[in-house]
Amino acid sequence: MRVCLCFLFLTVFSLQASTPPKSETVRGKLVVRSGEAPLVETAEHQRIVLDGDTPTRKVLHDPRVNGFEVEARGHFTAPGKFLIDPQHTRALLVRDGGKLKMITYWCDVCYIRAYAPGPCVCCQKDTDLDLRDLDDIR
């Protein structure tokens, strides 16, 4: 019996070790200030510092997204620190007019869409912030 229990314990332990961190969603107001780590302030006034992959980081440092109501999916890496899932999974969304939208950037000269702020890949013009309905992107 003792052997059985031991085996069971090992199985459970190895399962836990191979499972990726549980995905969670944080909601609140995005606070973007130059020189400071971007964070989200929840309805309970809890401040959670956000991080993500390279395109997500660029978005998080764009002053134009400051003050947006956002929903970010990912997991906590430490208390008060949240790592957003990779951008291609559409893990960072904005609530706008009761709808969830994706943060995109648009060049109205070339009609090229980008998912991080910065100059257009084609004409180098600064792209415009463009919130898109998830339905329109699909």
Ligand SMILES: [Zn+2]
């Ligand atoms: Zn362009």
